[in-house]
Amino acid sequence: MLTSRDNNAVPAAYQGREQAYIKHRLLEAYLEKLCMIVGMSSDGLGITELCYVDCFAGPWLDESEGLGTTSIAISLGILEKCRRGLFDRGKQLHFRALYVENDEKAFGRLERHLKEHTPPGIETKGLRGDFVALRTQILDWCxxxxxxxxxxxxxxxxxxxxxVLKPLLQRAQSEFLITFMYDFANRAVSMQDFQVQISELLGERPKVSGLSPPDREKAVLRTYRRNLEACVYSNTQWPARSAYVRVQDRLKDRTKYHLVYLTGHPLGIVKFMEISEKLDIVQKHTRAVTKQRSQIEKSGQTTLFEAGEFISEDDGRVSGDEVEQYWLSKLSDVRRMFGNTEFAGILEETDWFPGDLQLALGRLMDQGKIVNIDAKGRRKTRFLHYDLGRGERLQLTGGKP
Ligand SMILES: C[S@@+](CC[C@H](N)C(=O)[O-])C[C@H]1O[C@@H](n2cnc3c(N)ncnc32)[C@H](O)[C@@H]1O
Incomplete structure (x- = not known):
């Protein structure tokens, strides 16, 4: 789980690759949430087995014996924690994990780690080879x-x-977290020589000419997400959905990659975005500390200030006015229910954080413009309980009863 402690320190083992720290905190926090939610609803879903598939497992840039800063050790730790947590709650799910790695030396270390560190209640397997060539085998293993x-x-x-991902995306009862190298896509998207590669990556060539850098990033990401979603197993009740976390360069103010998340369940989007919001603060602290350290190394001088003193948690967030206008345009004088499904739709449509949407709602309620029909008494932070029962009803003040 992400806590305020994560704001303060980046473990020494991640220094020089702080982006991996953000990626791993997301993997850890979301995987735990997912396993617990799926596990607790397993009877209703008819599921007895939970599989984790690490398609590019490594180990990568971690020479330690315990592989503590790799997705291998992190995922094993979370799977074991959830298996025990579910067992204590009367749910006996079978946990399995598959780790795919191409490189001979890395695979040797992976196999050794699995042999020595697989917790007793979990079944693991290492698979050596090229992920693309192994897609059918991976699906069979699941x-x-x-x-x-x-x-x-x-x-x-x-x-x-x-x-390339299509065969996996078509699998039912699956979720995906994909590292999308925006660094590359951004440079290649308007270069004539790379149009075939861009089309293969994104599923089509997006129109980006004349767009500002932020709009270009949105257009590229929207194209990729839309085409991935079109392949995801879905039906009218459970349409494919996606969200993402932006991971910035450790020092420069630009996007390095996105972690794109795909699911067929609205609750997945809500939980992913709640985690993404907490991670945004962690990433701001991590980058401030990294920049400060880099400056000290370059200048040879220490600084009197803590890196955290220069962080504005609002940096890069949508303006409050924009969110307020959005709510006003979304609501009318007729009551409208907002539960997990409707809120997930808003998160997907806007890519804003849940907290920004909640704060704007609170301000509009204070101004007497919007009313939450189901709220009993004045609230301080969570002005809409989208996650309680079917949710809550909102409408413009003075609307129909
Ligand atoms: C970015 S690293 C993975 C990091 C790891 N997921 C983590 O978070 O700790 C990518 C890994 O994929 C492996 N690899 C590269 N091409 C591959 C392929 N075609 N199939 C399977 N593994 C591959 C590399 O050897 C490397 O270990």
Missing amino acids: KRGSFAFFFIDPKGWTDVGVD
Whole structure:
């Protein structure tokens, strides 16, 4: 779980690759949430088995014996924590994990780690080879009827093209977390020589000419998400949905990659975005500390100030006015219910954080413009309980009863 402690320190083992720290905190926090939610509803869902698939497992840039800063050790730790947590709550799910790695030396270390560190209640397997060539084997390993979470984290971009991922995306009862190398896409998207590669990656060539850098980023990401979603197993009741976390360069103020998340369940989007919001603060602190350290190293002088003193938690967030206008345009004088499904739709449509949407609602309620029909008494922070029962009803003040 992400806590305020995560704001303060980046473990020494992540120094020089602070982006991996953000990626791993997201993996850890979301995987735990997912396993607990799926596990607790397993009877209703008819699920007896939970699979974690690390499609580009490593180990990568971690020479330690315990592999503590790799997705291998992190995922194993979370799976074991959830298996025990669910067992204590009377749920006996079978946990399995598959780790795919191409490189011979890395695979040797992976196999050794699995042999020595797999917790007793979990079944693990290492699979050596090229992820693309192994897609059918990976799907066979998952077996039918299990719930599967795929972590797809290559170094480059060729293996996360829409068509390459399609066979996996078509699997029912699956969720995906994909590292999308925006650094590459951003540079290549308007270069004539790269149009074939861009089309393979995004599923089509987006129109970006004349767009500002932030709008270009949105357009590229929207294209990729839309084409991935079109491949995800879905039906009218459970349409494919996506969200993302932006991971910035450790020192420069630009996007390095996005972690794109795909699911068929609205609750997944809500939980992912709640975690993403907490992670935004962690990332701001991490980058401030990293920049400060880099400056000290360059100048040879220490500084009197704590890195955290220069962080504005609002940096890069949507303006309050914009969110207020959005709510006003969304509501009318007829009551409208907002539960997890409706709120997930808003998060997907806007890419804003839940907290920004809540604060704008609170201000509009204070101004007497919006009313929450189901709220009993004055609230301080969570002005809409989208996650309680079917949710709550909002309407413009003075509307129909
Ligand atoms: C970015 S690293 C993975 C990091 C790891 N997921 C983590 O978070 O700790 C990518 C890994 O994929 C491996 N790899 C590269 N190409 C591959 C391929 N085609 N199939 C499977 N593994 C591959 C590399 O050897 C490397 O270990």
